[in-house]
Structures are given as structure tokens and as C-alpha cells.
Amino acid sequence: MLATKQTGRKTWLWAAMIAAVLAGALPAAAQDATVQWLPSASKTVIDKNIYGHFAEHLGACIYGGFYVGEKSDIPNTGGVRNDVIEALKKLKIPLLRWPGGCFADTYHWKDGIGDKSKRPTMINTWWGGVTEDNSFGTHDFLDMCERLGAEPYLAGNVGSGTVQELSDWVQYVNFDGASPMAKLRGENGRAQPWNVHYWGVGNEAWGCGGNMTAEYYANEYRKYATFMNSYSDKARVFRIASGASSGDYRWTEVLMRDVPHDLLDGVALHHYSVLDWNAKGSSTEFTEEQYAGIMKQAYRMEELVTKHSAIMDKYDPQKKVALVVDEWGGWYNVEPGTNPGFLYQQNTIRDAVLAGMTLNIFNNHADRVRMANLAQIINVLQAVILTDKAKMILTPTYHVMEMYNVHQDATLLPLKLLTPDYVYGKESIPAISVSASTDKAGKTHISLTNIDAHKTIAVAIPMAGIKAAGVTGRILQSGKLQDYNSFEQPNKVAPAAFSGAFIRNGVLTVKMPAASVVVLALN
Ligand code: AHR
Numbered sequence: 001m002l003a004t005k006q007t008g009r010k011t012w013l014w015a016a017m018i019a020a021v022l023a024g025a026l027p028a029a030a031q032d033a034t035v036q037w038l039p040s041a042s043k044t045v046i047d048k049n050i051y052g053h054f055a056e057h058l059g060a061c062i063y064g065g066f067y068v069g070e071k072s073d074i075p076n077t078g079g080v081r082n083d084v085i086e087a088l089k090k091l092k093i094p095l096l097r098w099p100g101g102c103f104a105d106t107y108h109w110k111d112g113i114g115d116k117s118k119r120p121t122m123i124n125t126w127w128g129g130v131t132e133d134n135s136f137g138t139h140d141f142l143d144m145c146e147r148l149g150a151e152p153y154l155a156g157n158v159g160s161g162t163v164q165e166l167s168d169w170v171q172y173v174n175f176d177g178a179s180p181m182a183k184l185r186g187e188n189g190r191a192q193p194w195n196v197h198y199w200g201v202g203n204e205a206w207g208c209g210g211n212m213t214a215e216y217y218a219n220e221y222r223k224y225a226t227f228m229n230s231y232s233d234k235a236r237v238f239r240i241a242s243g244a245s246s247g248d249y250r251w252t253e254v255l256m257r258d259v260p261h262d263l264l265d266g267v268a269l270h271h272y273s274v275l276d277w278n279a280k281g282s283s284t285e286f287t288e289e290q291y292a293g294i295m296k297q298a299y300r301m302e303e304l305v306t307k308h309s310a311i312m313d314k315y316d317p318q319k320k321v322a323l324v325v326d327e328w329g330g331w332y333n334v335e336p337g338t339n340p341g342f343l344y345q346q347n348t349i350r351d352a353v354l355a356g357m358t359l360n361i362f363n364n365h366a367d368r369v370r371m372a373n374l375a376q377i378i379n380v381l382q383a384v385i386l387t388d389k390a391k392m393i394l395t396p397t398y399h400v401m402e403m404y405n406v407h408q409d410a411t412l413l414p415l416k417l418l419t420p421d422y423v424y425g426k427e428s429i430p431a432i433s434v435s436a437s438t439d440k441a442g443k444t445h446i447s448l449t450n451i452d453a454h455k456t457i458a459v460a461i462p463m464a465g466i467k468a469a470g471v472t473g474r475i476l477q478s479g480k481l482q483d484y485n486s487f488e489q490p491n492k493v494a495p496a497a498f499s500g501a502f503i504r505n506g507v508l509t510v511k512m513p514a515a516s517v518v519v520l521a522l523n
Contacts, residue, residue, distance in 0.1 A: 059342025112137020128341030243268030
């Protein structure tokens with residue numbers, strides 16, 4: 001029987017399911033969820049930058065995570081760990097945001113250039129009160145992005161900086177000619193500009209970025225953005241306004257209303273999946289109730305991008321301004337015994353399904369969501385990599401990002417989904433999420449998650465209009481929701497070949513095990 005709250009959704013669903021049953025694709029009892037392809041007049045490309053990441057000067061993200069210094073015994077190039085670079089290249093990391101976060105509004109970029117032994121220090125007031133020696137700066141970051149093949153996304157300092165300082169940073173990294181900042185760059189060993197496209201104008205201006213009102217920030221934004229020059233076609237600046245926290249719809253409304261759109265390329269949104277800011281719970285030792293609570297928070301992303309997009313549509317019906325979810329992920333208590341200011345947490349199957357569900361939401365909203373940055377890339381919050389001195393492990397979230405990278409720059413296949421809910425106590429959340437795309441070589445990929453902690457759910461996908469002789473796939477799952485990779489057991493959670501999908505009589509059936517993430521390729 002179909003367990004769903006969405007029975008009002010059109011008769012096609014029943015028709016599709018009945019057709020599938022009659023066609024003998026499934027026993028009726030297994031008809032748990034159904035997908036229907038939607039015709040689409042315009043082709044939406046899933047911007048690869050939806051698969052972006054975020055690196056802040058926070059805990060061991062930069063120092064110890066990326067950067068160990070030129071003199072380290074850990075194999076490195078220019079102080080940046082080689083193992084980390086290789087792992088991120090395999091991920092096809094498209095974009096990296098830096099240097100914050102809250103840190104960005106305390107950061108003065110000129111302190112991080114030139115002779116490292118002469119750089120001034122500063123106190124990292126947001127994250128642990130540690131002394132920052134500025135040994136990892138603009139050149140280190142931008143050269144590292146070149147090695148990664150990733151676009152840099154620089155977050156400018158609005159909270160404690162000046163218009164001149166941010167304007168100079170743009171000139172320093174982007175101007176190709178004779179100018180004071182280009183000269184300084186050359187003296188520091190880099191003749192050619194890096195041509196940085198993506199720029200954040202402050203971060204969380206409503207909070208750590210200056211506790212501003214939306215109206216005040218909109219005016220500040222207008223001023224800062226005016227002096228961020230596009231020096232050439234190759235160095236056209238894409239300016240992103242500091243955006244709302246979760247459901248602060250008024251913030252988006254004011255920005256879209258008050259900032260001229262020729263100054264505005266993107267509006268940010270931050271949403272963390274957290275149970276309670278005062279009782280976040282452990283990253284590894286959690287109950288099913290806490291699991292369901294986090295899934296509910298993660299699923300809220302669907303409502304958030306829908307409602308923020310609707311406000312943007314009102315002011316920008318042609319969808320020129322991007323919605324940029326430049327911080328998202330699960331946030332738990334730090335691991336016992338670690339510095340509370342360093343936000344170091346483990347990463348389980350819970351995080352894997354959270355990531356898969358969220359990326360499906362972004363894919364399905366790719367007409368407006370054109371960039372997103374998982375918080376954060378190494379050793380902080382929902383990291384894809386954890387390090388311990390010379391050791392490095394890949395988290396379940398890494399594997400999901402790697403499995404899903406087939407969607408980068410592929411054409412979205414719009415769909416409708418009918419799914420039962422995963423019900424736990426007072427929480428009731430759609431159990432299945434799905435998104436699909438066709439890549440440039442013509443191959444179709446379908447990614448699915450099942451957040452239900454106990455039930456296998458069969459998903460029936462009529463193949464109408466999609467030609468495929470067969471299907472192959474990979475799955476990420478583990479025995480327990482709480483399973484994770486540790487330095488002792490680095491491959492406990494890893495993708496495996498998936499044998500639960502088959503095409504029969506024009507219907508693709510996918511048997512999604514409980515708490516699993518699957519990516520299929522139609523061949
Ligand atoms: O990602 C950690 C912090 O969360 C960031 O510095 C800030 O922007 C957000 O509040």
C-alpha cells in the first residue's frame with residue numbers, strides 16, 4: 001500500500017503505478033515510491049558550483065588540514081598537503097570559498113602577502129582565540145586553487161574592513177597592467193593575475209559580519225560593490241551579497257528590492273542542520289529521534305530555497321541573480337576533548353544521507369540555485385576530509401560528493417516524486433529524494449536517497465522518453481546510522497556496486513535500502 005500524505009497529487013501517479021504493476025515490473029506491495037518525468041520547455045544546467053566547498057581559518061581546516069608549511073615532513077608542495085590535493089581532485093571540486101565565514105570580516109588580506117617571516121599576527125577572535133600568523137594568505141590560496149582546478153571564491157571584509165581595502169584586493173588579484181596593486185603582486189612573485197571571478201561582499205552581515213540591519217547592509221553593499229571593478233572580460237567580478245540565515249525571508253526581500261541588480265550577481269543563504277543550538281548532540285552517538293530531527297532540519301532546505309527563490313522571482317523574473325547557499329551542512333557538538341572553538345566533528349551515515357538529500361534539492365532547484373558550499377571542507381563541521389598529523393581519511397560525505405559529481409554541468413531532468421514519509425515520533429519527512437540529469441556525453445544519471453532508518457523502499461521510475469538498455473550504480477550504506485570512518489578503520493563506510501536496480505517492461509525499479517544513497521547510470 002502506498003503510504004503518503006501527498007495523495008492529492010494528480011491521477012498520473014496512480015496511472016503510472018498501475019501501468020508498472022500491470023507491466024509486471026513490481027509486485028504491487030513493493031510499489032512504495034514513484035517518479036514521473038516532467039516535460040520542460042527550457043533546459044536547466046546544474047551548475048557545477050553547486051558542488052562547491054568552504055575553507056575558513058578555523059580550527060584545523062587551513063593549518064594542519066590544507067597547510068602544513070614548507071618545512072613539514074608531511075609530503076607537500078609549497079606547504080600544501082599533496083594527499084589532500086589528490087583527494088580533492090578526485091572529488092572534482094569545482095569551487096572553494098575562503099577565508100571565512102566569520103573570520104572573513106576580521107581578515108586584512110595585506111597581512112597575508114610578502115615575506116612570511118615578516119607577516120603580522122592577529123588573534124582569531126571567532127575561533128578559539130588562537131594566534132593567526134598569516135602564513136597562509138592570498139598567494140597560497142589562489143595557487144592552491146589552480147592546482148585543484150577549482151574556482152576561488154574570495155569573501156571580502158565588510159565588517160571591519162574598508163571599501164579601499166576590498167577594492168585593492170580585487171585589483172591585486174585581477175589587474176593585468178601597470179597599477180600599484182599589480183606591481184605589489186609582481187614583487188611578491190606573481191606576474192599574471194589570477195582572474196578571480198567570485199567575490200563575497202561580507203559574511204553573515206546580520207550577525208558576526210557586523211550585526212547590521214538588512215537596510216543598512218543593502219546600502220553598504222551598494223557602496224562596496226561599486227568599487228569592485230571588472231578589469232577585463234576574463235576578470236569579470238561576480239558579486240555575492242551576504243544573505244539570510246535560514247528562514248529570514250525579509251533579508252532577501254530587502255536586498256532584492258534595494259540593491260540595483262547591475263551590482264548584484266548572487267544573494268547568499270546559510271542553513272545548518274542543527275537540533276538545538278544549545279544542545280546539538282554528538283556527531284556519532286545519537287538516537288533515532290535525533291537522527292529524525294536532523295533529517296527534518298536538512299529537508300527544510302527544500303522550503304527555504306523555494307521561498308527565497310519565490311521572493312527573488314518577484315524582483316528578478318528572468319532569474320539573473322543566483323541564489324548561493326554558501327554555507328550548509330550538519331552541525332553537532334565537537335568531539336570530546338577537542339577545542340570547542342575548532343568545530344571538529346565526526347561524520348556518519350546520517351551525514352551521508354543529509355548530503356545526498358540536500359544535493360538533490362539543489363539539483364532540482366538549479367534554475368535559481370547556482371552555487372553552494374558545504375561547510376566545511378577539512379576537519380570542521382561536515383567535512384569531506386579529516387586529518388590527524390600525517391594521516392588522512394575520507395568521510396561518508398566525501399563519498400556522496402564524489403558519487404554525485406556526475407551531475408556537475410549536466411542538464412537537469414525535471415521530475416515529480418511521490419514518496420511515503422519516514423515517520424518517527426512527531427517527525428514526518430519524505431523518505432525518498434531523487435534528482436536526475438543528462439551529461440554532455442548523453443548519459444543519464446539518477447541520484448536517490450532513502451532516509452528511512454528501517455525500511456527498504458522500492459522506487460518505480462517509468463522510462464518514458466529515456467532510452468536505456470541497462471543500468472549500473474553505486475551505493476553508500478552501512479550497518480548502523482552511526483557508522484563512520486576512523487583513522488583506525490578508514491574504509492568502514494565506502495561506496496560499493498549496487499545490484500538493486502533493474503529495468504523491466506519500460507520501468508526502472510530501484511530498491512533503496514534503509515539509510516542509503518545511490519547513484520545510477522543508465523547505459
Ligand atoms: O561555518 C562556521 C561559521 O558558521 C561561519 O564562520 C559563519 O559564517 C557561520 O555562522
